[in-house]
Amino acid sequence: MNRVCRRAMPWLMGIVVSVPCVALVHAQSGKQEAKTPPQKVELLPGLDKRLMDTTADACTNFYQYACGNFAKLYPIPPDRSSYGSFTSVYDYTQDILRGLLEQAANTNAQRAPNEQKIGDYYASCMDESAIDARGLKPLQFEFDRIAALKGKKDLTDLLAHYQMINVGAFFGYGEQQDFKNAQKQIAVVDQGGLGLPERDYYFRKGAAAEKTRQQYVAHVAAMLQLIGEPAAKAAADAQKVMALETALAKVSMDVTSRRQPENIYHLLPVVKLSEMTPAIDWPKLFSDTGEPGIADLNVTDPDFFRGLQTVLESTDLDTIKTYLRWQLINSVPEYALPKALSEEDFKFNNHELQGQPEQRARWKRCVSATDNALGEALGQVYVAQNFPAASKAFTVQMVHDIEAAMGTEIQAQRWMSDPTKRTAEAKLHLVADKIGYPDHWRDYSTLNVVRGDALGNARRAAEFENKRELAKIGKPVDRTEWSMSPPTINAYYNPSMNDINFPAGILQPPFYDPHATDAENYGHIGAIVGHELTHGFDDQGSQFDGFGNLSGWWSADDRKKFDAMTDCEVKEYDNFTAVGDVKVNGKLTLGENTADNGGIRLAYLAFLADARRKGIDLNAKQDGFTPVQQFFLAFGQNWCQNMRPELIRLLTQTDPHSPDEFRANGVVQNLPAFGKAFGCKVGQPMMPVNACHVW
Secondary structure, rough: OOOHHHHHOOOOOOOOOOOOHHOOOOOOOOOOOOOOOOOOOOOOOOOOOOHOOOOOOOOOHHHHHHHHHHHHHHHOOOOOOOEEEEHHHHHHHHHHHHHHHHHHEEEEEOOHHHHHHHHHHHHHHHHHHHHHHHHHHHHHHHHHOOOOOOOOHHHHHHHHHHHOOOOOOEEEEEEEEEOOEEEEEEEEEOOOOOOOOHHHHHHHOOOOHHHHHHHHHHHHHHHHHHHOOHHHHHHHHHHHHHHOOOOOOOOHOOOOOOOOOOHHOOEHHHHHHHHHHOOOOOHHHHHHHOOOOOOOEEEEOOHHHHHHHHHHHHHHHHHHHHHHHHHHHHOHHHHHHHHHHHHHHHHHHHHHOOOOOOOOOOHHHHHHHHHHHHHHHHHHEOOOOHOHHHHHHHHHHHHHHHHHHHHHHHHHHOOOOOOHHHHHHHHHHHOEEEEEEEEEOOOOOOOOOOOOOHHHHHHHHHHHHHHHHHOOOOOOOOOOOOOOOOOOOOOOOEOOOOEEEEHHHOOOOOOOOOOHHHHHHHHHHHHHHHHHHHOOOOOOOHOOOOOOEEEOOOOHHHHHHHHOOOOOHHHHOOOOOEEOOOOOOOOOOOHHHHHHHHHHHHHHHHHHHHHHHHHOOOOOOEEOOOOOHHHHHHHHHHHHEOOHHHHHHHHHHOOOOOOOOHHHHHHHHOOHHHHHHHOOOOOOOOOOOOOOOOO
């Protein structure tokens, strides 16, 4: 899985499933890939009638009506587990980035320092022959260090080192804004150490779940054998790893519980953490990672760290060493591993877990790897050539329109008391809008990129980023910082920052199309803007005030009424079947569902205001559709998607976003304006008698 995303915390709310970790995809080593010129991928228009299935009834299944032909026109390529509207933009952007990186990799050209770094990082990733020739030699020091452990008391030094190079054995350590004082950066320790996607994979009943566990054990055994263990020992050791990880899973918090901020915030003195897990010398670990003197920190789940002590006490040293070897090899970016290990990683993580038949071209993996390691260095080059000022100006105006619509919605809520409305308005006015790229670019001058050393570059990039993050502890918060690189096809809201963020990558067709109608743009990117803004007022975001502090700024009666309305959404989405016997988890997806529903409502109100301002006739048809119909069709086509059943199952069980079909149908059925626009009758599936309405 995508281990380098280890520090991403559950309160970062984005628009798209499986992103922002999309950049960290597994790469397969093999013979040197032939150098082929980039092939231009065509972007979809703001409204694409080819994607529609007009034989379907929009009032019965709007998703089928808006996107029914997408799968026929864009079947899933064999090197993917899904393909959708966002994927098309991602592929288009990757082509552009490939051209930039190949130019930067040219040693004969004059290169600025950042161009040298991104060019050499990309070239090193592409050099499969050098990676295969070095084999596991770059990791031998790490294996020797594990073998040299004399006792469990020696674990602290090794685990401190592991935290710096993104080996998430046993737990995760990083920094975050203090939930109760968003002006402060504090240390945080979090549960970790699992190789399967999340804790319930170790306990879920049924044939599919049992098969996945068997495949995982076989995968661990194969990887251990490939790093030198005899087959019989590797098989036995894999069972030991599974037993240890199952013990960790038993004391871990489930993904749904982790959605609630109060469940993952426990500011405690370090001495309390030492009492919970005395097997680890925490002050020494912090000092070894460059942050001595930490007095208190967020222990996200105290029960986990108490349980971790029990696991460490009851597990023999040889099993711990085996687990550490597994965690080490499992953490290495696959583009930096020799062919056999990379192929085995692909087999389990991509093929068996996600249904992907073939690995993607290496250049695509290397573009993603470079973006992950040096995102703002690459992004600075990208936006200079590919982000026109007009795109930013349009988005700024739309964001302001949608924020004004949110102000209107706050005042219109009958269930919200006047004092709570005033505080909500204050929070709305404090939302920071970040569009395109950061005001200040990240300084990579201390990151050493060595051409021809792919594994070393990956490790140095991980250590650079971890040092950069940990150095924030005890420092004032930098509110200009971004958590995504500019080319990213995604967006997010951060409740601790109280900001909404739209990288340049997502501000392209079909989401923002300068040739599309205003109705289409408001349906596309407008709904995404509204989605992120609504996150500030969903069941999670509403617990943070305008300054980013976790605080009870609602009256008890208002919160009770709000919870009753969100319960309507929980029950609604619980009834949707994702695939086979797997239903959508309404509690896990509540925040994203609320943001989807609120986002389109805000975008619609903003569009109506824009239409009034410009004198647009909402009854006049253009190319067969009224502007309001265009708005909803554009929104629906945000979610055109074709996905393999294995990935649907994986995401439904782990991801806080609903499957794309329900991100369309589950939303429009709650908006009466949709039914009116398409002439639906009350009682039809897309116009139920009782609709949910939170925002």
